[in-house]
Amino acid sequence: MKVGVGLPTSTPGHDRELLLRWARRAEELGFSSLGVVDRVVYDCWEPISALTLAAEVTEQARLATMILIGPLRTTAELASQAAELQELSAGRLVLGLGIGARHDDYQAKGVDPSRRGRALSEQLAELRMDPASPPLLVGGGGPAFLRAARFADGYVHGGGPPRAFAGAAARARAAWREAERPGSPQLWGQGYFALGDAQRGADYLRDYYAFTGGFAERIAAANLTSPRAVKDFVRGYEEEGCDELVLFPTVSHPAQLERLAEAVAA
Amino acid sequence: MKVNILGAGPAGLYLAILLKQSDRRHQVQVVERNAPDATFGFGVVFSEGSLDELERADYESYIAITESFASWNPLDVRYRGTLTRIRGNVFSGIAREELLRLLQDRADRLGVELVFEREVRSLDPYLDADLVVGADGANSLTRRTYADRFRPELGQHPAKYAWFGADFAFPVFTYIFKETRWGLFQAHCYPYAVDRSTMVVLISEATWRNAGLDEMSEQESLELTQAVFQDDLGEGRRMLGNRSLWINFPWISCASWHSGPVVIMGDAAHTAHFSIGSGTKLALEDAIALARALARWKDDREAALTEFEMERQPVVERLQEASRVSADYFASVQRYFRFQPPQFAYQLMTRTPRITHNNLTARDPQFVREFETWFAGGDGRLVAPPPAFTPLQLREVVLANRIVLTRTGQGAGLVVTSLVGVTPEGRIDPETVLVSDLAPSPTGRGRGGGEEVMISLGHAGARGAMRPRSLGLDLPLPEAERWPLVSASARAYAPWTPVPSEADPAPLIDQFVAAARRVRELGYRLLELDFSRGYLIDSFLLEDRLDFPLQLLEAVRDVWPADLPLGVACSSDSLEAVRAFKAAGVDLVRVLNGQRTWDARTEYGRMYGAAASDRVRNECGVQTIAFGQITTVDEVNTIVAAGRADLCMLDPL
Numbered sequence: 001m002k003v004g005v006g007l008p009t010s011t012p013g014h015d016r017e018l019l020l021r022w023a024r025r026a027e028e029l030g031f032s033s034l035g036v037v038d039r040v041v042y043d044c045w046e047p048i049s050a051l052t053l054a055a056e057v058t059e060q061a062r063l064a065t066m067i068l069i070g071p072l073r074t075t076a077e078l079a080s081q082a083a084e085l086q087e088l089s090a091g092r093l094v095l096g097l098g099i100g101a102r103h104d105d106y107q108a109k110g111v112d113p114s115r116r117g118r119a120l121s122e123q124l125a126e127l128r129m130d131p132a133s134p135p136l137l138v139g140g141g142g143p144a145f146l147r148a149a150r151f152a153d154g155y156v157h158g159g160g161p162p163r164a165f166a167g168a169a170a171r172a173r174a175a176w177r178e179a180e181r182p183g184s185p186q187l188w189g190q191g192y193f194a195l196g197d198a199q200r201g202a203d204y205l206r207d208y209y210a211f212t213g214g215f216a217e218r219i220a221a222a223n224l225t226s227p228r229a230v231k232d233f234v235r236g237y238e239e240e241g242c243d244e245l246v247l248f249p250t251v252s253h254p255a256q257l258e259r260l261a262e263a264v265a266a
Numbered sequence: 267m268k269v270n271i272l273g274a275g276p277a278g279l280y281l282a283i284l285l286k287q288s289d290r291r292h293q294v295q296v297v298e299r300n301a302p303d304a305t306f307g308f309g310v311v312f313s314e315g316s317l318d319e320l321e322r323a324d325y326e327s328y329i330a331i332t333e334s335f336a337s338w339n340p341l342d343v344r345y346r347g348t349l350t351r352i353r354g355n356v357f358s359g360i361a362r363e364e365l366l367r368l369l370q371d372r373a374d375r376l377g378v379e380l381v382f383e384r385e386v387r388s389l390d391p392y393l394d395a396d397l398v399v400g401a402d403g404a405n406s407l408t409r410r411t412y413a414d415r416f417r418p419e420l421g422q423h424p425a426k427y428a429w430f431g432a433d434f435a436f437p438v439f440t441y442i443f444k445e446t447r448w449g450l451f452q453a454h455c456y457p458y459a460v461d462r463s464t465m466v467v468l469i470s471e472a473t474w475r476n477a478g479l480d481e482m483s484e485q486e487s488l489e490l491t492q493a494v495f496q497d498d499l500g501e502g503r504r505m506l507g508n509r510s511l512w513i514n515f516p517w518i519s520c521a522s523w524h525s526g527p528v529v530i531m532g533d534a535a536h537t538a539h540f541s542i543g544s545g546t547k548l549a550l551e552d553a554i555a556l557a558r559a560l561a562r563w564k565d566d567r568e569a570a571l572t573e574f575e576m577e578r579q580p581v582v583e584r585l586q587e588a589s590r591v592s593a594d595y596f597a598s599v600q601r602y603f604r605f606q607p608p609q610f611a612y613q614l615m616t617r618t619p620r621i622t623h624n625n626l627t628a629r630d631p632q633f634v635r636e637f638e639t640w641f642a643g644g645d646g647r648l649v650a651p652p653p654a655f656t657p658l659q660l661r662e663v664v665l666a667n668r669i670v671l672t673r674t675g676q677g678a679g680l681v682v683t684s685l686v687g688v689t690p691e692g693r694i695d696p697e698t699v700l701v702s703d704l705a706p707s708p709t710g711r712g713r714g715g716g717e718e719v720m721i722s723l724g725h726a727g728a729r730g731a732m733r734p735r736s737l738g739l740d741l742p743l744p745e746a747e748r749w750p751l752v753s754a755s756a757r758a759y760a761p762w763t764p765v766p767s768e769a770d771p772a773p774l775i776d777q778f779v780a781a782a783r784r785v786r787e788l789g790y791r792l793l794e795l796d797f798s799r800g801y802l803i804d805s806f807l808l809e810d811r812l813d814f815p816l817q818l819l820e821a822v823r824d825v826w827p828a829d830l831p832l833g834v835a836c837s838s839d840s841l842e843a844v845r846a847f848k849a850a851g852v853d854l855v856r857v858l859n860g861q862r863t864w865d866a867r868t869e870y871g872r873m874y875g876a877a878a879s880d881r882v883r884n885e886c887g888v889q890t891i892a893f894g895q896i897t898t899v900d901e902v903n904t905i906v907a908a909g910r911a912d913l914c915m916l917d918p919l
């Protein structure tokens with residue numbers, strides 16, 4: 001299993017300097033990929049722009065959207081952005097797409113959320129048939145498993161303990177089999193961490209996920225706040241057959257990255 | 267800490283005990299509308315697993331409760347005048363009244379303030395506490411008051427049930443299935459004292475009406491039910507009633523269990539069908555988890571309640587899911603009344619995916635050994651292979667085992683091909699094998715392993731002219747490379763796929779017949795027609811046009827040798843269609859429910875395909891192949907042994 005790290009693009013205090021430094025250092029520390037999230041109605045960077053910045057200061061790391069809310073962009077716009085980044089980064093983009101979880105993101109963009117599942121499928125079909133398409137992943141539950149098997153190279157899980165990942169991975173594989181795709185799907189997982197300053201990390205998660213109601217508390221409570229917790233989490237994901245696990249920061253501080261690298265390596 | 271607990275059922279009382287026991291300074295009040303000795307129901311059963319958790323949580327009440335237990339481990343199934351006994355199941359029972367009395371005593375001695383005969387009509391007077399606990403049962407006022415925060419989902423199981431007692435102790439947990447002129451009566455019976463048992467009686471709504479129970483008094487319905495079960499009770503023994511009428515089991519689940527200082531637990535927050543284990547055990551475990559979380563997060567109530575919810579919700583959800591499957595099983599159990607008693611009992615034991623062949627073998631090796639010899643043909647043998655490795659005869663063809671794979675040389679009993687196109691226009695993609703490309707096989711078997719091979723003939727219909735599966739599914743070829751598409755009507759399969767033209771059925775029949783002849787000439791002995799997944803033939807079925815598929819089937823059956831089996835791949839959506847296929851000479855149905863329309867949704871849970879196969883096999887009386895997240899030989903054993911399928915497509919992990 002490869003381990004990647006999220007870029008600080010939505011944590012409080014994110015800025016250009018930090019992002020560049022973080023991306024550069026993450027690659028030096030051996031993280032396999034740099035991940036970004038996508039939200040419109042929140043103080044955060046647009047994912048493709050953030051990855052474009054990161055692409056300029058890195059050579060090896062894969063650049064992954066986990067996930068990008070496809071229906072919020074027109075397919076033509078997304079395809080050209082992706083193609084550009086793909087070229088700029090010498091083919092390191094992995095485009096993870098989903099419908100997202102929030103209606104207000106759709107309102108903000110003036111997109112009708114009631115057709116979002118279908119819109120995403122149509123978008124994926126179009127992207128996939130373009131010979132210049134980057135590798136695609138699909139995230140989400142329910143219909144997302146077949147969507148991943150139909151249009152993509154794999155499935156991105158939305159986060160949670162290894163058990164939850166295992167359940168989703170089994171479904172993603174089952175859909176893959178049903179679709180008679182050869183081989184097996186790429187399976188990506190993700191988690192949150194705060195190594196030091198756990199309180200700030202929890203505050204950020206509560207705020208970021210406030211729209212989920214009581215669920216925000218749970219996400220905050222599951223934040224990985226000790227090297228031990230990180231190690232167990234990484235081992236758990238590996239055992240469940242995850243191909244690439246991306247750990248997202250909840251505190252905007254470069255020391256977080258160093259500590260994560262130590263915890264993962266130990 | 268000041269705690270107000272509403273409801274003195276098992277959940278509320280046990281929480282009060284645990285809180286007081288962890289810190290005597292807590293002020294704990296429990297408010298209950300009934301008198302201390304008023305109770306409903308009879309015995310409470312604890313099934314599966316031990317009560318170690320109770321022992322650790324509060325030793326005194328654990329000893330008091332377990333000392334009063336009636337315990338047993340076999341389980342009896344009385345079905346069609348026979349009795350099958352399965353050992354190795356751990357069950358204990360206790361009178362609900364006794365359980366509550368023991369908990370009340372313990373709470374009282376610890377200094378819990380118990381207030382009886384006070385109905386809570388509004389939560390307001392109780393909110394001046396650090397914690398307010400709604401342990402007020404399935405009809406919870408607390409849950410209703412904060413419905414906007416807890417977001418409850420409520421439902422009802424269609425079957426009717428009632429709690430009765432009996433004036434003697436059944437020797438062990440006993441399931442009784444009794445056919446009457448009004449319909450089926452089932453009883454789940456367990457002892458809970460030396461001279462008492464609980465009998466939960468289940469009937470369908472139709473039976474309830476047929477028997478006139480909808481218009482009877484409690485006494486009359488007791489008498490009727492007793493008459494039904496008199497043979498099983500034994501002469502002179504009586505059933506007892508206790509204010510329990512025929513009701514539908516209420517499903518309750520909540521998105522959240524806490525809000526501010528208010529938390530709900532036990533039946534107030536969730537129910538799990540009684541056929542899988544008691545709500546009482548869940549209620550007690552909730553209390554343990556909540557007390558533990560509160561002790562750990564002394565000054566952070568929010569963290570404690572979150573932790574409680576995080577710990578318990580997944581456990582409860584899993585149990586609820588299993589209990590739904592179990593409730594559905596009992597509601598449709600008549601489907602299995604053709605089964606011989608050993609298989610009927612086997613199916614009952616493995617009704618939820620929680621118990622597989624291996625689990626059952628660990629519980630009662632002797633039962634499983636006897637079952638396996640019966641399954642392998644009986645005939646006096648002492649040893650037999652596990653069900654998955656028992657041969658299967660289909661007309662003149664004998665398959666070595668029950669495992670179906672898509673490649674030869676891997677040990678399967680049967681290898682089934684991907685869709686083989688009847689004509690070039692019928693291909694799915696340029697890589698689809700055509701019947702004209704098939705290699706001859708003088709024995710009908712594959713190279714290498716020597717498995718029987720089943721050729722699956724089909725026509726892609728509106729799903730043709732796609733790019734190869736290595737890229738994806740349903741991605742149309744560039745326009746210049748496409749061939750003309752046909753389907754039942756001129757409708758595209760998906761919004762992004764091309765519109766086909768309307769198919770002309772007559773020549774299609776000739777093409778299928780010619781292809782079937784060719785398959786036979788090449789030497790193959792098993793043929794399947796693909797009527798599934800929205801391909802050409804299924805596009806007719808989707809429009810309820812059964813005529814053409816049937817004509818096609820009859821025409822193929824005519825040219826396919828009578829001593830060789832013919833299969834169909836189709837969905838379980840129309841059992842009527844499957845029955846017609848069977849009447850037209852189909853021996854084997856591969857049940858494939860996915861992809862009939864582009865946006866059809868499959869729940870890909872463990873062994874998800876078994877339920878659909880079960881329906882087809884046992885409602886239509888035809889042999890089936892199950893497909894859908896079957897990943898181990900243990901699962902194949904379980905599905906085949908339980909009569910849910912005759913063969914399983916294995917997806918090795």
Ligand SMILES: Cc1cc2nc3c(=O)[nH]c(=O)nc-3n(C[C@H](O)[C@H](O)[C@H](O)COP(=O)(O)OP(=O)(O)OC[C@H]3O[C@@H](n4cnc5c(N)ncnc54)[C@H](O)[C@@H]3O)c2cc1C
Nearest residue numbers: 273275276277299307308310386402403532533544545549
């Ligand atoms: C009719 C019936 C019979 C049953 N029989 C059995 C059986 O024989 N065996 C078995 O295993 N399970 C039985 N069950 C299920 C089992 O009782 C529950 O799963 C289990 O008791 C749940 O515990 P609890 O503490 O959450 O809720 P309950 O045991 O339901 O306790 C809730 C308590 O709150 C009180 N209460 C409710 N509202 C108010 C209010 N507004 N003011 C004051 N007090 C209030 C009630 O009087 C009750 O004492 C039965 C359920 C029903 C409905």
